[in-house]
Amino acid sequence: MLNADKQFEILRSGCTEIIEEKELKDKLALGRPLNIKFGADPSAPDIHLGHIVVLDKLRRFGELGHKIIFIIGDFTARIGDPSGRSMTRPVLSKEQITENSKTYQKQIFRILDKKYTQVVHNSRWLEKMSLEEILMLAGTNTVSRMLERDDFKKRFKENIMIRTSEFLYPLLQGYDSVRVEADVEIGGSDQIFNLLMGRTIQQKYEQPPQSVMTLPLLKGLDGEKKMSKSYGNYIGLDEKPEDIYGKVMSASDSLMYEWAQILSFADKDAIKGLDPRSAKAVLAHNISEYICSKDEADGARDHFEKVVVRKGVPEDIKEFFTDESQMPLADLVFAAGGAPSKNRAKQLVEQGAVSLEGEVIKNFRENIRIEDGALLKAGKRFFVKIRKGK
Template sequence: MVKEAMAEIVRGTAEIIDKEKIEKLLKEYYEEGKHYYVKAGFDPTAPDLHLGHTVLLQKLATFQKYGGIIQFIIGDFTAMIGDPTGKSETRKKLDRETVLKNAKSYEEQVFKILDPDKTQVLFNSQWIDKLGASGLVELTTLVSVARMLERDDFEKRYKAGKPIAISEFIYPLLQGYDSVYLKSDIEIGGTDQKFNLLMGRQLQRSFSVGKEQAVLMMPILEGLDGVQKMSKSLGNYIGVDEEPNTMFAKVMSISDELMWRYYELLSSKSLEEIEILKEGVKEGKVHPKYAKELLAAEITARFHGDEAAKAAKEEFDRVHKQNDIPSDIAEYELKGHIWIAKALVECALEPSTSQARRDIQAGAVRVNKEKISDKDLHLEEGEYILQVGKRKFAKLKVTK
């Protein structure tokens, strides 16, 4: 069983530090029934999660299958500082009211994947508030400035002469202190979090916790474009709370190559099942579209249920096989003589007017089913069906 469990735990990972420790924890669980603790932290800097976030949640769910108790940390304290990971400048500070509102949303969304009976939802303000000024100062004595500047993003900003706030140095210390306080056995995060994850191991040594957490890093999930990481700001995301038809259609829009990456990181199918399906596609016995439909149905059902996933597939087939317009699309009303690029942004079909212009030039925009090429087009009074690509629609009423 340990071998089987390790195969699922290792699946899709980018790097594991102290793999032997994880094997030891699994062995103790199967031989002695002893549970172990897996930590993952999420700063509630936005109210909603997308599938990129669920890569970690899926891995946490895997640990739950094999004896792990999840320490799901909502960084209500650290979110107000802002994780500097991957940032080229100091992040804007969030107010506590926004953080707590977003945290509540996170709690509601994560249990669509995690087993609540095997999950401890924790807010790190519970123990960081108790540190006080003296405790925080003591924490800062454990790591040198030189060590902090070894971190890639800090080093780049320092060399470029860009400011680094002292609070940003404190962030990884506080994340590491979470592991000290909770006595975590394993911590997981994205590859961009490596410095922070290793800080937990270092501080557990410094505080003589009696253990050093293993670290498991997951790759960053590519967005729908298959190039950049999934991000709401880039418009290449699939939101956990998106309605079923949109979720199903977005999964169907990914490339055949990217599909297997999504299977590996997001599907609950076993590695053996995925390999059989992949071989079937490779040998021409299974159509790639069918394999993608299975993935789209699985992901949609996970967040909305089997019936909703079935209905979403039927709607997708109706729209795409008949070249029809979806039965339920958002409606908007705007003032007349509006620039088409601005209309597409106002109708939530495009993230920006510059992207709208690019899509028009690429032939991806239709008005009333007719492809348009004039990026300077203005819409007069009337009703229009706007479309971007194969899956994004809006009904627009233009008034005087």
């Protein structure tokens, strides 16, 4: 292992806050692998670009010889993290959470190495807690302490519902730290209350308090709210390279420069001095390569130049088979995979973003006669060839 000072200099880069710096240096000086904790609730099937800020920091810890403990919050997801929320999150079913959890391991190992990463589900211990244990955990804190949180304080003043279970969320996250004996917990800057709660609860259970490291939040594609599965403004790690590349290219210039500053792997020297579109192309390639591979990033760039810039048609067009003789246009776009919902399909049609055999059609109710081999385009990058039959 590198000495503590060198490790600290590598790890502090890009952090918004470290609590406490001296404490973390002392832990690094122990010369043993530290337990580095990060948790994510599977509230949607995708891990996204916003998570990469934290995952990249975890990778640096792992490469320095430390143990990464990635907690999939399959139990806490049933409550929903209230951090930064102006209202209660919708409650997810066990089935939804289980389904969402399935993709997490595959996605995180695009960034992290299995040799230093342990994946655990917090249902393993939280489901087994007795009522007595839950009451003991609840007794470690007070309602007044919970109402110090900006989100709870705001909702309380505005008479917006706060579920009692939401008060339990930071306590359960803190108890996770006890169970995995976390030396360090990493999270976004909006997680500071929950991370500090981990320190408090560890001390109540007679464990040394974890050090806390927070990282900046990445704004989503809307340029306003943080990138989030809940807001639908994210770029998923499991998306196709050309979709990742295209979404980055669709971001505003100001958002692109902000991302370039936050993402440690962005080629800031190459971006500096370029015009916004060229700079965005560099960042889009950086992100696509980091998530996928250089070859796939090169292919995504070529695809974007051909399909979007030169308005060509890709060579590898997928096919959609149907035995219908005709369909309303919005239904056809949705069924063929050109939109995530029928409402979105209607919007695309009304915006003039849908064409059949090169002809733009703006009436989403129009019944389309199914012709074998017809080319359907939706948006800038979706192409499909319609085939008759199953």
